[in-house]
Amino acid sequence: MDNENNKNVQTEEYSLNDDRRVKTLSPGAMVTKRFLRNKVAVTGLIILAFMFIFSFIGGAISPYREDEVFYRTDIQSKLFASVAENTEFRFIINENGEGFSPINQAAFTLAVIEGRDSFEKGGDSFTIVDEGDEIYAIFKDGVADPVAVATYDIVSSATGNEKLPFEMQYLILKTVGSDESQFEYQGKTYKVDEEGNVQLGNDVVAYASRYSIQALMPDIFLSQQFKNELLESIENGDKDFYFTENGETAEYTIEYDAPTKSYKIKQGMDTVVFDSFSAPSKEHLLGTDRNGMDMLTRLMYGGRVSLYIGFIVVAIETVLGVIMGGISGYFGGWVDNLIMRIVDVFYCIPSMPLIIILGAAMDEMRVDPQIRMIYLMLILGFLGWPGIARMIRGLILSLREQEFMTATEATGLSVKRRIFRHLIPNVIPQLIVTMTMSLGSTILMEATLSFLGLGVKFPFASWGNIISDVNDTYVLTNYWFIWIPAGFCLLLTVLAFNLVGDGLRDAFDPRMKR
Amino acid sequence: MRKFIIKRILLSILILVLSAFIIYALLRMLPTSYLETIAMNKSMQPGSKTYTEWMEQLSSTYGMDKGIIGGFFSWAANAVRGDFGDSWLWTVPVVEKFNSCIWLSFIMGVISFFFELIIAIPLGIIAATKQYSRTDYAITIIAIAGISLPTFFFASLLKLVFCVKLKWFDLGGLIGRNYDHLDSFHQFLDKAHHLVLPIIVLVVLSIGGLMRYTRTNMLEVLNSDYIRTARAKGLSEKNVIYNHAFRNTLIPIVTIVGGSLPGLFSGALITETLFSISGIGFVSYQSMKAGDIPFSMFYMVFLAVLTLAGNLIADILYAVVDPRVRIS
Numbered sequence: 001m002d003n004e005n006n007k008n009v010q011t012e013e014y015s016l017n018d019d020r021r022v023k024t025l026s027p028g029a030m031v032t033k034r035f036l037r038n039k040v041a042v043t044g045l046i047i048l049a050f051m052f053i054f055s056f057i058g059g060a061i062s063p064y065r066e067d068e069v070f071y072r073t074d075i076q077s078k079l080f081a082s083v084a085e086n087t088e089f090r091f092i093i094n095e096n097g098e099g100f101s102p103i104n105q106a107a108f109t110l111a112v113i114e115g116r117d118s119f120e121k122g123g124d125s126f127t128i129v130d131e132g133d134e135i136y137a138i139f140k141d142g143v144a145d146p147v148a149v150a151t152y153d154i155v156s157s158a159t160g161n162e163k164l165p166f167e168m169q170y171l172i173l174k175t176v177g178s179d180e181s182q183f184e185y186q187g188k189t190y191k192v193d194e195e196g197n198v199q200l201g202n203d204v205v206a207y208a209s210r211y212s213i214q215a216l217m218p219d220i221f222l223s224q225q226f227k228n229e230l231l232e233s234i235e236n237g238d239k240d241f242y243f244t245e246n247g248e249t250a251e252y253t254i255e256y257d258a259p260t261k262s263y264k265i266k267q268g269m270d271t272v273v274f275d276s277f278s279a280p281s282k283e284h285l286l287g288t289d290r291n292g293m294d295m296l297t298r299l300m301y302g303g304r305v306s307l308y309i310g311f312i313v314v315a316i317e318t319v320l321g322v323i324m325g326g327i328s329g330y331f332g333g334w335v336d337n338l339i340m341r342i343v344d345v346f347y348c349i350p351s352m353p354l355i356i357i358l359g360a361a362m363d364e365m366r367v368d369p370q371i372r373m374i375y376l377m378l379i380l381g382f383l384g385w386p387g388i389a390r391m392i393r394g395l396i397l398s399l400r401e402q403e404f405m406t407a408t409e410a411t412g413l414s415v416k417r418r419i420f421r422h423l424i425p426n427v428i429p430q431l432i433v434t435m436t437m438s439l440g441s442t443i444l445m446e447a448t449l450s451f452l453g454l455g456v457k458f459p460f461a462s463w464g465n466i467i468s469d470v471n472d473t474y475v476l477t478n479y480w481f482i483w484i485p486a487g488f489c490l491l492l493t494v495l496a497f498n499l500v501g502d503g504l505r506d507a508f509d510p511r512m513k514r
Numbered sequence: 515m516r517k518f519i520i521k522r523i524l525l526s527i528l529i530l531v532l533s534a535f536i537i538y539a540l541l542r543m544l545p546t547s548y549l550e551t552i553a554m555n556k557s558m559q560p561g562s563k564t565y566t567e568w569m570e571q572l573s574s575t576y577g578m579d580k581g582i583i584g585g586f587f588s589w590a591a592n593a594v595r596g597d598f599g600d601s602w603l604w605t606v607p608v609v610e611k612f613n614s615c616i617w618l619s620f621i622m623g624v625i626s627f628f629f630e631l632i633i634a635i636p637l638g639i640i641a642a643t644k645q646y647s648r649t650d651y652a653i654t655i656i657a658i659a660g661i662s663l664p665t666f667f668f669a670s671l672l673k674l675v676f677c678v679k680l681k682w683f684d685l686g687g688l689i690g691r692n693y694d695h696l697d698s699f700h701q702f703l704d705k706a707h708h709l710v711l712p713i714i715v716l717v718v719l720s721i722g723g724l725m726r727y728t729r730t731n732m733l734e735v736l737n738s739d740y741i742r743t744a745r746a747k748g749l750s751e752k753n754v755i756y757n758h759a760f761r762n763t764l765i766p767i768v769t770i771v772g773g774s775l776p777g778l779f780s781g782a783l784i785t786e787t788l789f790s791i792s793g794i795g796f797v798s799y800q801s802m803k804a805g806d807i808p809f810s811m812f813y814m815v816f817l818a819v820l821t822l823a824g825n826l827i828a829d830i831l832y833a834v835v836d837p838r839v840r841i842s
Binding site: 348490 | 654
């Protein structure tokens with residue numbers, strides 16, 4: 001009630017002729033009011049504000065850096081050992097003898113297959129003595145000690161990886177072959193049991209086995225007990241194998257590898273790997289990407305990069321376009337013609353293929369990622385000015401004929417004043433609208449180029465960059481948190497720019513309803 | 515009228531020559547190390563020509579030994595006769611490779627163009643006639659969303675929903691696994707089935723622009739004096755809109771549509787790449803990434819020709835459809 005009375009008092013004070021009765025606003029305020037009345041445009045503005053805050057302030061708040069890599073420990077199955085059954089003759093060669101060349105070995109094998117007990121090769125003749133159990137001692141005629149022993153069994157030391165002397169191996173094999181239970185070597189008596197274990201006293205010092213079990217990891221020694229239990233598991237057809245040593249039980253998996261006809265023993269070991277594609281969690285609100293970097297942080301930095309590039313490109317375009325369009329429109333004549341032909345030529349050149357070729361060339365020349373971004377901005381800006389120039393020229397051509405311009409000329413204002421204080425302010429509304437729309441399409445173009453791998457490169461994040469992971473269908477299906485947020489950010493930003501541009505256009509248009 | 519057309523054609527040829535020259539100069543200015551690396555890689559592949567032979571081919575087609583201007587003329591002399599050289603990546607003459615993939619892109623372009631027209635123009639007109647209503651807002655937002663969608667994101671979303679989750683379509687490619695076993699009618703259906711998603715992507719992304727353009731023009735026409743006269747005369751609203759307003763709106767639309775006809779040949783690079791369809795867009799993208807200079811040169815000049823043809827058609831149509839332009 002009081003307010004109303006006050007207002008009434010105020011309007012009654014003015015006479016009916018007084019201009020102050022009419023509420024007028026400055027053009028800028030008028031445009032703002034009309035813009036804010038347009039709900040769609042205001043929505044765009046709010047989305048834009050959110051995106052800016054997200055990209056710039058969010059990036060500063062986030063505890064992680066853009067390229068900070070995270071690790072996790074994973075249990076990875078690593079090859080531990082391999083077990084192969086011997087199906088070929090192994091030759092244990094006497095160190096003190098003359099050696100037994102592969103040609104001789106082949107001749108021996110032939111002789112055994114044919115069932116002979118002697119053979120000749122290279123001018124020497126050899127005799128074969130069958131020690132039983134497919135163990136053969138090969139004697140060269142005229143030499144007392146065997147020159148080699150052929151067997152399917154392998155004799156290994158139980159205490160280490162060292163090689164046993166030939167004579168000891170020969171004695172072990174002879175004992176195994178002849179089903180005896182002991183032999184004497186260097187004054188000591190060794191007992192041999194059925195499984196091929198050789199014992200001195202109570203300790204197992206060696207063993208003969210048809211299976212060769214090799215450790216595939218460095219610095220691992222497989223004890224005899226391990227090998228025995230392993231062989232048992234294999235014969236039982238187990239897939240898992242547990243071995244207890246010093247009170248600790250380790251689990252291994254047994255796999256048969258057909259191409260090499262051997263069993264691979266794998267052990268799960270803790271390894272530190274990149275924390276790639278981890279699901280959204282409390283530490284990583286949107287999970288991590290392929291390289292183990294936090295997704296949310298990358299989104300924020302990506303937004304920053306996209307917005308920077310958009311603004312700088314539009315700035316370059318606008319400056320160039322306004323200057324060229326302005327000169328062309330204002331002076332007319334041959335200058336206008338020339339500049340318009342140049343604009344036509346630029347329009348003719350396809351921009352996307354050009355950028356792709358330049359991007360591929362920069363790839364080949366391994367340009368530094370930061371410098372690439374600068375080149376990208378320069379190229380995009382340079383390819384975009386014709387559009388703006390054409391529009392400005394059209395505007396200036398139509399503005400030049402209007403009466404207010406004739407009035408400025410008639411009042412004798414200088415050219416500079418005419419252009420900057422009268423012509424340009426009338427160009428600005430349309431220019432702002434075009435710049436806003438340009439921003440949207442530049443961000444899209446940059447995202448497309450980054451998606452193709454030709455724009456912003458790793459380690460810098462860009463929204464298009466992030467989505468390019470989606471080329472792998474597995475990522476597409478299972479890791480939605482990688483690409484869908486980035487795509488939505490992109491969509492929302494460009495949408496917001498377009499909505500704001502549209503709203504500005506409606507607000508500036510004098511013909512729309514007030 | 516005829517003079518106008520001839521003048522425009524001559525101007526277009528001049529612009530084409532200038533653009534071709536600029537494209538040629540740019541490709542020549544690619545660092546020689548880049549070209550040499552490509553030629554080196556090519557020559558190291560089994561059974562290919564030697565490095566010197568590759569560089570010789572490049573020199574002879576593009577006049578690399580002469581200066582830029584001389585080289586341009588030697589390339590142009592060949593180009594006018596239709597000899598664009600052999601493609602480095604595809605190892606067949608450029609024109610032959612081009613012929614094999616252009617028709618696919620063209621068909622995709624035509625189909626999506628047709629759908630684009632029948633969806634965008636009516637919707638634009640409805641949005642204009644019902645300005646500021648909910649329909650208008652909805653249509654405007656759909657249009658702007660269509661312009662703002664990144665192609666690759668939309669295509670990937672469609673792939674996720676329709677190919678992976680619903681399993682209605684294959685993830686990509688033009689033909690299915692059983693293509694060879696089908697009879698010709700089913701082969702045709704198979705190809706059509708594979709083209710559904712790419713065409714949806716193309717259509718959705720292009721209706722935005724046309725819808726808003728139609729709406730803006732329709733609004734301008736509806737606010738003009740002669741429409742007000744028609745209403746004052748008592749004509750039914752339907753008559754006013756479909757007989758009078760619509761025809762005048764068509765003027766700029768026809769010119770735009772006519773101008774984009776040559777663009778049907780240009781192929782949609784991203785869509786074709788994402789759906790692995792070997793149209794001209796995908797093939798040229800692969801060539802450009804691999805540094806295939808003959809093919810890239812040809813493709814860029816081809817696109818320049820298309821743009822100029824589009825502009826020319828648009829201008830001619832404008833003169834044909836709008837008598838006011840003819841007189842001035």
